Amino acid sequence: GRAMAVFTSGGDSSGMNSAVRSVVRMGLYLGCKVYFIYEGYQGMIDGNEYIKEADWNAVSDIIQRGGTIIGSARCKDFTDRSGRLKACKNLVDRDITNLVCIGGDGSLTGANLFRQEWPELIQELVNQGKITPEKANKCPNIQIAGLVGSIDNDFCGTDMTIGTDTALQRIMEAVDAVVSTAQSHQRAFVIEVMGRHCGYLALVAALASEADFCFIPEWPPPTNWREILCEKLAHSRSMGQRLNIVIVAEGAIDREGHKISSDMVRDVVANNLGYDTRTTVLGHVQRGGNPSAFDRLLGCRMGAEATIALMEMTPESEPCVISIDGNQIVRVPLMECVFRTKAVQKAMDELDWELAVKLRGRSFQRNLD
Numbered sequence: 001g002r003a004m005a006v007f008t009s010g011g012d013s014s015g016m017n018s019a020v021r022s023v024v025r026m027g028l029y030l031g032c033k034v035y036f037i038y039e040g041y042q043g044m045i046d047g048n049e050y051i052k053e054a055d056w057n058a059v060s061d062i063i064q065r066g067g068t069i070i071g072s073a074r075c076k077d078f079t080d081r082s083g084r085l086k087a088c089k090n091l092v093d094r095d096i097t098n099l100v101c102i103g104g105d106g107s108l109t110g111a112n113l114f115r116q117e118w119p120e121l122i123q124e125l126v127n128q129g130k131i132t133p134e135k136a137n138k139c140p141n142i143q144i145a146g147l148v149g150s151i152d153n154d155f156c157g158t159d160m161t162i163g164t165d166t167a168l169q170r171i172m173e174a175v176d177a178v179v180s181t182a183q184s185h186q187r188a189f190v191i192e193v194m195g196r197h198c199g200y201l202a203l204v205a206a207l208a209s210e211a212d213f214c215f216i217p218e219w220p221p222p223t224n225w226r227e228i229l230c231e232k233l234a235h236s237r238s239m240g241q242r243l244n245i246v247i248v249a250e251g252a253i254d255r256e257g258h259k260i261s262s263d264m265v266r267d268v269v270a271n272n273l274g275y276d277t278r279t280t281v282l283g284h285v286q287r288g289g290n291p292s293a294f295d296r297l298l299g300c301r302m303g304a305e306a307t308i309a310l311m312e313m314t315p316e317s318e319p320c321v322i323s324i325d326g327n328q329i330v331r332v333p334l335m336e337c338v339f340r341t342k343a344v345q346k347a348m349d350e351l352d353w354e355l356a357v358k359l360r361g362r363s364f365q366r367n368l369d
C-alpha cells in the first residue's frame, strides 16, 4: 500500500484531533501505511522520532480533546530550501508520498511550494548521493490535501474552519457569565474577542448574545461611531434594559484603518453616558477546551475526505483543500483559496470594505446581513 503522513501546523484549534483520528483510520482502512509527523514542519525536518507510524489505537480517546496531540509549531527552517530538502529526505526514506496538512493559509502555502519543488529536491538528493535513483523513482511526486484548522474562520473557500464553532461556544459561555453580573449591577461590558484580522467570531458572538453593538474589521463603523454607539446604548436603557454588551473584534478598525480597541470603546461609553463600564479581554480561553460536536464531526468528515482525495489523485492533480460548502464536504483548489484569503487582507488595507465582505464568503455575508 501507499504511505501517507498527517501533521498539524500553525495555531492549534479544537477539532484537529478529530481530523487526525479520521485521517489515520481512513488511511489504515484503505490499506495505507500512515505516519504522524510531530510538531509540524519542524518534525518533518528533524525526522527520527518525530515521524512515527500510527496504528488504529494510537488515535483512540482523542476525539474529545482540544488542541492537537501530535503538536503544532511555527518553523522558520521550512521557509528555507535547505530545510525543505531535509524534510524531503525524511519523507522519501519512509516512502511517504501523500501528505495531509492541517493548518492555516501559511502552512498550506508552504505545502504547495514543497510539492512544486519536490522533483528538484529529489534530483538534488540523488546528485548528493543521499538517496538512490531507485528510491527517487519510487517517489517522483508528492500529493497534498489540506484541512483548515483555525478558530478565526478566516480562510476563503470553506464555510467553516475546524475549531471556530468551539471557540464560539467558549465565547458564549464567557459572555453569559458577564451578562449575569452586568444585569445585577446595571453595567456596560465591552468584550474583546479573538479573530486576528477576521471579524467572524465577533459578529456571530454578537448575534448569539444579543449584544447592543459590534465592531469588526470588515465593516468599520461610520466616522461618527461614538455618537451612534452612545445613542444606541442609551436607547436600550430607556427601553428598560439594565445592561449593555458591546463586542469588539481584536482586529477592529475605523474607516481610516486605525485600530478601535476595547479600552477606547469603554472610555467613550463611560465618559459620555456615565455608565459603570468594564472591559473584558477573553484571550486564550477561547482557543481551548473540548471540541463541540460540530467541530468533532467537521474534523471527522474532512479528514476522511482528505484521505480519499489523496488516493484518487494523480501526479497532475493540483493540491486541494477539503472544505464545507453548505452541508457538503467538497474539494477546492488550494492555491485559489490562499490567493482569495490574501485578497481579503489587501482589500482591507485598501479600505475597500464591500470587496472584503464579498471575498469573505457566504457564511460571513449572511451573518452580516
Ligand code: ATP
Pocket: 009, 010, 011, 012, 041, 073, 074, 075, 076, 077, 078, 079, 080, 103, 104, 105, 106, 107, 108, 109, 110, 111, 113, 149, 150
Ligand atoms: P495560523 O492561521 O494559525 O497562523 P498558519 O498556517 O497560517 O496558521 P503560519 O505561521 O503562517 O501559520 O505558518 C506555519 C508554518 O508554515 C510556518 O512556520 C512555516 O514553517 C510554514 N510556512 C508558512 N508560509 C510559508 C511559505 N511561504 N513557504 C514555506 N513555508 C511556509
